[in-house]
Amino acid sequence: MKINAVFKPENSIIAGLATIALVGATYQLDVGPVSQVHASDANFGANSAGIKKAGYTSLVLVAGITLLARDPNILILGGAAIIAFHSHYRHADLVNPATNMVEDAGPSAYQPAGPGTPMQAVA
Numbered sequence: 001m002k003i004n005a006v007f008k009p010e011n012s013i014i015a016g017l018a019t020i021a022l023v024g025a026t027y028q029l030d031v032g033p034v035s036q037v038h039a040s041d042a043n044f045g046a047n048s049a050g051i052k053k054a055g056y057t058s059l060v061l062v063a064g065i066t067l068l069a070r071d072p073n074i075l076i077l078g079g080a081a082i083i084a085f086h087s088h089y090r091h092a093d094l095v096n097p098a099t100n101m102v103e104d105a106g107p108s109a110y111q112p113a114g115p116g117t118p119m120q121a122v123a
Contacts, residue, residue: 006069016077019065023058023081030054031089038092042103047093055105058082 017024031037031050041048066105096103 004012006073007071012069012073013077015065015069015071016073019074020081021079022061023078023085026061027051027054027085027089028071030057034088034092037089038095039097040093042096043096044093044107047089051077051089051093054089055082065093075080 005012030053031047035045037047037051037067058078060084063074066072066075066078091102094102
């Protein structure tokens, strides 16, 4: 069974570029500017949650547009955009603004709770 693409080849690239813009807009809306993430504390909970949410939302967005258009170029360009934006934001979230070095969480951040101890948020 042959799947026919909806777009002509020249329009396929334009649709892929529009998908890149939608991925960028998703990250911008869910997380905010990269400079804001970079200026906040390393591994800040709100930034980490926003980055994950933007990644999943972008993945669903690219998959939906790809299925509707039946065009592999949209999947390729959209997937590359997700990887680029996600790694860019993740790096900004991991860097400590005071030292400009990637923050090492260390083993103390992963100590299990004792019996009967309520779980506490890591600051």
